[in-house]
Amino acid sequence: MPELPEVETVCRGMRDELLGKKVVSLWKSDKNLRFPFNIEEASGIIGQKITHIKRRAKYIIIGFKNKNSLIIHLGMTGQISFEKENLNIKKHDHFYIEFFDKFYMKFHDVRRFGFVIYDQTANIYKHRLLKDLAPEPLTEDFNSEYLFTLLKSSNKAIKEAIMNNHIVVGVGNIYASEALFRANIHPEIKAKNITRHQIDKLVISIKDVLQEAIYAGGSSINDYVKSNGELGYFQLNFNVYNRENLPCKICENKIIKIKQAGRSSYFCPSCQKY
Numbered sequence: 001m002p003e004l005p006e007v008e009t010v011c012r013g014m015r016d017e018l019l020g021k022k023v024v025s026l027w028k029s030d031k032n033l034r035f036p037f038n039i040e041e042a043s044g045i046i047g048q049k050i051t052h053i054k055r056r057a058k059y060i061i062i063g064f065k066n067k068n069s070l071i072i073h074l075g076m077t078g079q080i081s082f083e084k085e086n087l088n089i090k091k092h093d094h095f096y097i098e099f100f101d102k103f104y105m106k107f108h109d110v111r112r113f114g115f116v117i118y119d120q121t122a123n124i125y126k127h128r129l130l131k132d133l134a135p136e137p138l139t140e141d142f143n144s145e146y147l148f149t150l151l152k153s154s155n156k157a158i159k160e161a162i163m164n165n166h167i168v169v170g171v172g173n174i175y176a177s178e179a180l181f182r183a184n185i186h187p188e189i190k191a192k193n194i195t196r197h198q199i200d201k202l203v204i205s206i207k208d209v210l211q212e213a214i215y216a217g218g219s220s221i222n223d224y225v226k227s228n229g230e231l232g233y234f235q236l237n238f239n240v241y242n243r244e245n246l247p248c249k250i251c252e253n254k255i256i257k258i259k260q261a262g263r264s265s266y267f268c269p270s271c272q273k274y
């Protein structure tokens with residue numbers, strides 16, 4: 001599943017390709033994505049130029065000159081790709097936008113948990129999907145004081161807490177595991193028992209691990225566009241994620257895998273003491 005850094009990279013790739021382009025037509029397949037998309041209703045964006053493309057949590061927001069928007073979510077397997085001249089519709093392509101000069105942006109999604117939504121709300125951040133989202137991890141709103149205040153009475157395990165979209169958005173399973181390792185925090189410790197000093201370290205670790213993944217992805221934007229939008233995890237050197245029974249890169253103890261709230265957590269029992 002694409003996490004925040006992957007979505008951010010897709011968003012940057014889209015910005016490079018699409019800003020200023022004018023919509024000629026829209027197409028959808030006969031299969032619905034997570035939410036149905038009504039082509040006629042969305043005809044408001046035909047003839048409109050794209051003025052901005054932004055990311056909020058894992059939503060990609062395409063803004064048009066007339067203040068209409070599209071919200072795209074990649075779901076589990078969604079991919080964005082671009083084609084010039086000869087449009088080639090393949091199996092699992094569910095949506096495309098045609099721009100002037102036969103330029104196309106395609107949405108491909110094998111499992112169809114992703115979606116494209118059209119909206120006319122002038123302030124898209126008031127949209128029901130966006131209005132209640134917690135702060136972005138890479139902004140100043142997500143800081144140690146904020147996190148400490150929210151967690152000091154939480155009985156939830158710290159890993160579940162930082163993956164909760166009402167606390168901070170976009171910290172998925174992979175990056176939560178990696179950030180906790182860097183901050184030397186055991187994923188099962190109750191959030192309220194984490195010290196202020198550990199919270200300081202955790203906030204920095206979350207920002208660093210996401211920033212590094214975005215950086216790793218950013219350098220592959222051109223490849224990603226050329227290779228028709230294949231979206232893989234960036235070549236981040238994971239310390240714990242998916243490394244069960246492999247030696248910890250710091251202390252050489254074996255990395256352990258446990259289940260927490262239905263998700264796999266990976267940690268080093270000696271670097272991350274309970």
Ligand SMILES: [Zn+2]
Nearest residue numbers: 248251268271
């Ligand atoms: Zn270790």
